[in-house]
Amino acid sequence: MRKPIIAGNWKMNNTVTETLTLLKEITSLDLDKEVEKVVVVPFTSAYSAVDLLKDSDIKVGCQNMYYEESGAYTGEISPLMLNDLGIEYVIIGHSERREIFGEDDNLINNKVISALKHNINPILCCGETLEERENNKQEEKVRNQLINDLKDVSAEDITKVVIAYEPIWAIGTGKTASSNDAEEMCKFIRNLLKELYNEELAEKVRIQYGGSVKPNNVSEIMEKENIDGALVGGASLKADNYAALVNFRR
Numbered sequence: 001m002r003k004p005i006i007a008g009n010w011k012m013n014n015t016v017t018e019t020l021t022l023l024k025e026i027t028s029l030d031l032d033k034e035v036e037k038v039v040v041v042p043f044t045s046a047y048s049a050v051d052l053l054k055d056s057d058i059k060v061g062c063q064n065m066y067y068e069e070s071g072a073y074t075g076e077i078s079p080l081m082l083n084d085l086g087i088e089y090v091i092i093g094h095s096e097r098r099e100i101f102g103e104d105d106n107l108i109n110n111k112v113i114s115a116l117k118h119n120i121n122p123i124l125c126c127g128e129t130l131e132e133r134e135n136n137k138q139e140e141k142v143r144n145q146l147i148n149d150l151k152d153v154s155a156e157d158i159t160k161v162v163i164a165y166e167p168i169w170a171i172g173t174g175k176t177a178s179s180n181d182a183e184e185m186c187k188f189i190r191n192l193l194k195e196l197y198n199e200e201l202a203e204k205v206r207i208q209y210g211g212s213v214k215p216n217n218v219s220e221i222m223e224k225e226n227i228d229g230a231l232v233g234g235a236s237l238k239a240d241n242y243a244a245l246v247n248f249r250r
């Protein structure tokens, strides 16, 4: 059985002070223990978040990293720095990184390999634009992304990767893919993993849906057979909403 994973991607929101306030509120709420919980915070908040959550079962993730361990890479953060803080997850290849900062599949692949080498679990994002969806190219796009992004990821490591399917047109727009469309793409991804690895491993990999997930649609999405979690932006920034997302079974 795959353990459900609800990750809140805070994006470029919350100062350290705001982080501490929000996390104190979240930890005061009753959260389902059977659900894996992650808050993916800005780098500047990571140390404080890990410290505040040290006695809780909420894990801390970061939103990006570079693949080299150290060196002349001004402005970048290395896997060793994340290790040192106790960061367990890192989002790699978010569409905002791909579209705004020009990250390509080769760079993303290097980051995935590096995260795994340093025992940080990648949350690898993929997904199509509205134009690609309208031209029925979503499977081709996601297939190409994942084949390139997972190049040289071993069978031993693939189960440590969480794949987040995030149609770009549904991010922050209030437009959610229907639960059936989301399931169809997540099933497509699982079948691709069967092709790239094998059935047993593919069944173990967790696949999240992301794109305008909210307390009022999370249960319907999480009911789907191939959807094991949600990567949530906007709705994860309020404690009661985050708790409602985590408690999708209640």
Ligand SMILES: O=C[C@H](O)COP(=O)(O)O
Binding pocket: 009, 094, 166, 170, 171, 172, 173, 174, 210, 211, 212, 213, 231, 232, 233, 234, 235
């Ligand atoms: O990483 C999260 C996704 O980009 C979804 O963001 P959203 O829930 O604000 O649509």
